[in-house]
Amino acid sequence: MVQQRKRIAIIGAGPSGMAALRAFKAAESSGAEVPDVVCYEKQDDWGGQWNYTWRTGTDRNGEPVHSSMYRNLWSNGPKEALEFAEYTFDHHFGRPISSYPPREVLWDYINGRAMESGVKESVRFAHAVRRVEFDEPAERFTVTVDDLRRKTTLTEVFDEIIVATGHFTFPNVPDFDGxxxxxxxxxxxxxxxxxxxxxxxxxxxxxxxxxxxxxxxxxxxxxxxxxxxxxxxxxxxxxxxxxxxxxxxxxxxxxxxxxxxxxxxxxxxxxxxCTGYLHHYPFLPHDSRIDSPNNLYPDGLYRGVTWQRNPRLHYLGAQDQWFTFNMFDAQAWFVRDVILQRFTLPDAEARQAHIDEWKRKYAAVVDDDAAVRFQGDYIRDLIELTDYPMFDLDEVVETFLAWKADKKVDILTYRDKVYRSVMTGTMAAVHHTAWMDELDDSRERYLSTPVGVGAQPPR
Missing domain, CATH: 3.50.50.60 (FAD/NAD(P)-binding domain)
Incomplete structure (x- = not known):
C-alpha cells in the first residue's frame, strides 16, 4: 500500500510564509521528498506587511486590511541585520546598495528570492482562512477557506499547519477620557x-x-x-x-x-x-491561540515555534523582533525539519522543560543590548539543528548595537550610515541623497544616480 503524501497548510504568504515555502523548496532541491504544501494568502500578492495599499479599514473584498505599510517608509534598521544567509543583497541587486532601503526595494528583495525558488504556484491568493479544526483521533486538521475572487467556500484536510500571519496587523486601541x-x-x-x-x-x-x-x-x-x-x-x-x-x-x-x-x-x-498590536488568530480555536504580550519568547511555543498543546501546529514570527527575515528563515527551516521528521520532537514533559529554561533566560534580560543578544542566541540554537547556513550572529548583534548608538547621536541622520554585510563582506554603498532630503521612496529613484548628484558621505 502506497503511503499518502503528507499535506501541509501555510497560512499567510508574508516574509514568514515565504520563508516556509523556501525551506521546503530547498529540501526538495537537495533530493528530499517533501509534503504537498498549500499556502493561503488573503491579499492579492505575497509580501505581508511589505505590500503597500492606500486602503485602510477593509480591502476591496471587505477583509480587514493586513498591511500597516505607508509611503516613504524606509527600513528603520540596517539591512545587514536582516539579510538572508542564502540569498544576499549582492546576489539580488548585483551591486552594493545602502544600508537603509525604502519599502519598494525591500519588497523587491524578498520577492526576488521567492521568485527564484519557483514557489508561487503553491500560493492561493485572495484566499482567507476562516476556520481551523483539529480532529484528535484522526490527527488531522480541517481548514475552511473563502476564495474571495470566486466567492466560494472550500474545505480541505491537512496533517500539519504553519501559522505565518504575523502579529503586527491587529491594532491595540486603548481608550482615553474625553x-x-x-x-x-x-x-x-x-x-x-x-x-x-x-x-x-x-x-x-x-x-x-x-x-x-x-x-x-x-x-x-x-x-x-x-x-x-x-x-x-x-x-x-x-x-x-x-x-x-x-x-x-x-x-x-x-x-x-x-x-x-x-x-x-x-x-x-x-x-x-502608536499603541502597538495584539496577537489575533480568529481562525483558530481558543485553545490553539497564542495569548501573550508582544515579547521575545511567547509562552506555549516549543523552541519559539511549535505549539506545546498540539505539536502539529506551528507558528512563525510570533516573537517581538530585533532580527526579522533571517530569524523567520531559521524558524522555517526548523519547522520544516520537524515536519520531515529530520528532528524528533521530545515528549511533552521535555518540551515544557525546554520552554521553561528559555523563559528563565528571557526573565534575565534587563535591557535592549541583552534582548538583542538573547534573540541572537535563540536563532543560533535553531540553525544548529538544521542545514540553514550559519552566519556570524555575534557580528549582527554588533551591527544592531552600532545602529542604536547612531540613533542616539542623531535621529535624523542614522539612515545615512553604512555597514558591512555579514554574509558577503561587502560594505554598503552611500545613498546618493541624504535621507532627510530624499522625498521619493520608489525603487527607480533609489537605484538611480540622479544627474548632478554625487554620493554624500555619512554625516
Whole structure:
C-alpha cells in the first residue's frame, strides 16, 4: 500500500510564509521528498506587511486590511541585520546598495528570492482562512477557506499547519477620557499612510516606541509644525530636533486640548495612536491561540515555534523582533525539519522543560543590548539543528548595537550610515541623497544616480 503524501497548510504568504515555502523548496532541491504544501494568502500578492495599499479599514473584498505599510517608509534598521544567509543583497541587486532601503526595494528583495525558488504556484491568493479544526483521533486538521475572487467556500484536510500571519496587523486601541470630544483626526498607526497630511499640523503621537519614533520623524520631515510623543513607561531619549519632543502619558482630552499626567496641557490638530498590536488568530480555536504580550519568547511555543498543546501546529514570527527575515528563515527551516521528521520532537514533559529554561533566560534580560543578544542566541540554537547556513550572529548583534548608538547621536541622520554585510563582506554603498532630503521612496529613484548628484558621505 502506497503511503499518502503528507499535506501541509501555510497560512499567510508574508516574509514568514515565504520563508516556509523556501525551506521546503530547498529540501526538495537537495533530493528530499517533501509534503504537498498549500499556502493561503488573503491579499492579492505575497509580501505581508511589505505590500503597500492606500486602503485602510477593509480591502476591496471587505477583509480587514493586513498591511500597516505607508509611503516613504524606509527600513528603520540596517539591512545587514536582516539579510538572508542564502540569498544576499549582492546576489539580488548585483551591486552594493545602502544600508537603509525604502519599502519598494525591500519588497523587491524578498520577492526576488521567492521568485527564484519557483514557489508561487503553491500560493492561493485572495484566499482567507476562516476556520481551523483539529480532529484528535484522526490527527488531522480541517481548514475552511473563502476564495474571495470566486466567492466560494472550500474545505480541505491537512496533517500539519504553519501559522505565518504575523502579529503586527491587529491594532491595540486603548481608550482615553474625553477623546470622543477631540475634533481632529484620530487614527491608529495601522491606518497611517503618509505624513504629508500633517504638514503645518500639531501632531500628538501616543506611544513611546518604534512606530511613534518613525511616524514622528517622518511627520517632522514632511513639515509638521509640532510633533509631540506621549510615553507611558519612559521617554525614548533621543536628541530630538526643534519641533519634536516627548511628554508623559495622556491623562484626558478636552476638545482639542490634551492634558498630561505631569500637569502640562497642549492643543493638537491630529492624534496617532502608536499603541502597538495584539496577537489575533480568529481562525483558530481558543485553545490553539497564542495569548501573550508582544515579547521575545511567547509562552506555549516549543523552541519559539511549535505549539506545546498540539505539536502539529506551528507558528512563525510570533516573537517581538530585533532580527526579522533571517530569524523567520531559521524558524522555517526548523519547522520544516520537524515536519520531515529530520528532528524528533521530545515528549511533552521535555518540551515544557525546554520552554521553561528559555523563559528563565528571557526573565534575565534587563535591557535592549541583552534582548538583542538573547534573540541572537535563540536563532543560533535553531540553525544548529538544521542545514540553514550559519552566519556570524555575534557580528549582527554588533551591527544592531552600532545602529542604536547612531540613533542616539542623531535621529535624523542614522539612515545615512553604512555597514558591512555579514554574509558577503561587502560594505554598503552611500545613498546618493541624504535621507532627510530624499522625498521619493520608489525603487527607480533609489537605484538611480540622479544627474548632478554625487554620493554624500555619512554625516
Amino acid at each position: 477623546i470622543e470630544t477631540f475634533p481632529g483626526e484620530v487614527i491608529h498607526a495601522h491606518e497611517f499612510r503618509g505624513a504629508e497630511r500633517f504638514a503645518d499640523k500639531r501632531l500628538l503621537l501616543i506611544g513611546g516606541s518604534y512606530s511613534a519614533e518613525d511616524i514622528g520623524i517622518q511627520s517632522h520631515k514632511m513639515g509638521a509644525r509640532q510633533v509631540t510623543m506621549s510615553y507611558r513607561s519612559g521617554p525614548q531619549g533621543f536628541a530630538w530636533p526643534a519641533g519634536v519632543d516627548e511628554v508623559p502619558q495622556v491623562q484626558r482630552f478636552d476638545g482639542s486640548v490634551a492634558h498630561f499626567v505631569d500637569g502640562q496641557s497642549r492643543e493638537f490638530d491630529a492624534v496617532v495612536l
